[in-house]
Amino acid sequence: xxxxxxxxxxxxxxxxxxxxxxxxxxxxxxxxxxxxxxxxxxxxxxxxxxxxxxxxxxxxxxxxxxxxxxxxxxxxxxxxxxxxxxxxxxxxxxxxxxxxxxxxxxxxxxxxxxxxxxxxxxxxxxxxxxxxxxxxxxxxxxxxxxxxxxxxxxxxxxxxxxxxxxxxxxxxxxxxxxxxxxxxxxxxxxxxxxxxxxxxxxxxxxxxxxxxxxxxxxxxxxxxxxxxxxxxxxxxxxxxxxxxxxxxxxxxxxxxxxxxxxxxxxxxxxxxxxx
Numbered sequence: 261x262x263x264x265x266x267x268x269x270x271x272x273x274x275x276x277x278x279x280x281x282x283x284x285x286x287x288x289x290x291x292x293x294x295x296x297x298x299x300x301x302x303x304x305x306x307x308x309x310x311x312x313x314x315x316x317x318x319x320x321x322x323x324x325x326x327x328x329x330x331x332x333x334x335x336x337x338x339x340x341x342x343x344x345x346x347x348x349x350x351x352x353x354x355x356x357x358x359x360x361x362x363x364x365x366x367x368x369x370x371x372x373x374x375x376x377x378x379x380x381x382x383x384x385x386x387x388x389x390x391x392x393x394x395x396x397x398x399x400x401x402x403x404x405x406x407x408x409x410x411x412x413x414x415x416x417x418x419x420x421x422x423x424x425x426x427x428x429x430x431x432x433x434x435x436x437x438x439x440x441x442x443x444x445x446x447x448x449x450x451x452x453x454x455x456x457x458x459x460x461x462x463x464x465x466x467x468x469x470x471x472x473x474x475x476x477x478x479x480x481x482x483x484x485x486x487x488x489x490x491x492x493x494x495x496x497x498x499x500x501x502x503x504x505x506x507x508x509x510x511x512x513x514x515x516x517x518x519x520x521x522x523x524x525x526x527x528x529x530x531x532x533x534x535x
Contacts (some may be wrong), residue, residue, distance in 0.1 A: 384412030
């Protein structure tokens with residue numbers, strides 16, 4: 261079978277099973293299996309595909325048609341120019357979180373011995389990216405899930421300034437202050453989870469469920485963080501800016517940056533503590 265014929269038939273199969281961006285999905289899977297770039301795929305349309313390649317590709321196409329996220333099938337997601345391992349134990353990194361990274365990077369004080377603390381690190385994209393960018397700044401990555409931490413540790417292997425700790429928010433972190441606390445915590449209202457796409461529902465509920473209104477876990481973090489840092493940076497959900505503004509004020513924080521995501525929804529905030 262020619263590569264072009266395989267791509268077209270598989271794209272049609274994925275589209276029939278409700279996969280969005282079926283053509284792009286198929287190209288990415290082909291590129292992964294053949295160890296080629298997408299451009300090389302286009303230049304190889306007349307190549308014959310061997311049975312060994314088909315044997316690798318068939319289960320991937322079947323999984324994607326059944327709703328498995330592409331990132332789980334490929335085993336990675338690109339973030340900040342690097343490939344990060346992802347598994348069903350962690351939230352798949354989103355573009356919004358890259359916006360959070362870019363927003364906090366200018367706040368990092370390279371001569372401050374106090375650490376940056378990433379709460380709910382998941383796959384570790386924020387902690388690892390910050391540790392790479394600022395090799396002289398200590399970074400502490402916390403997560404309640406040991407399975408998620410195992411993925412994060414693999415992604416952060418070799419970074420001497422990065423420490424991982426299993427912790428429910430800040431509870432297990434030894435007493436001390438952070439120059440910056442950053443968190444992309446669960447912020448989906450519990451009642452909305454059944455309405456999410458089948459792909460998102462395959463991700464760990466622990467990383468999605470933010471309680472009745474989506475801000476419950478963030479509120480717990482603010483209670484713990486109010487005496488531990490002068491700055492906090494958060495990613496949050498649709499329509500939560502006003503309630504978070506009130507929560508932050510209650511704990512002595514004032515928003516200094518409110519940023520919209522690529523769909524023009526308020527998604528990122530930075531707040532300073534005035535305690």
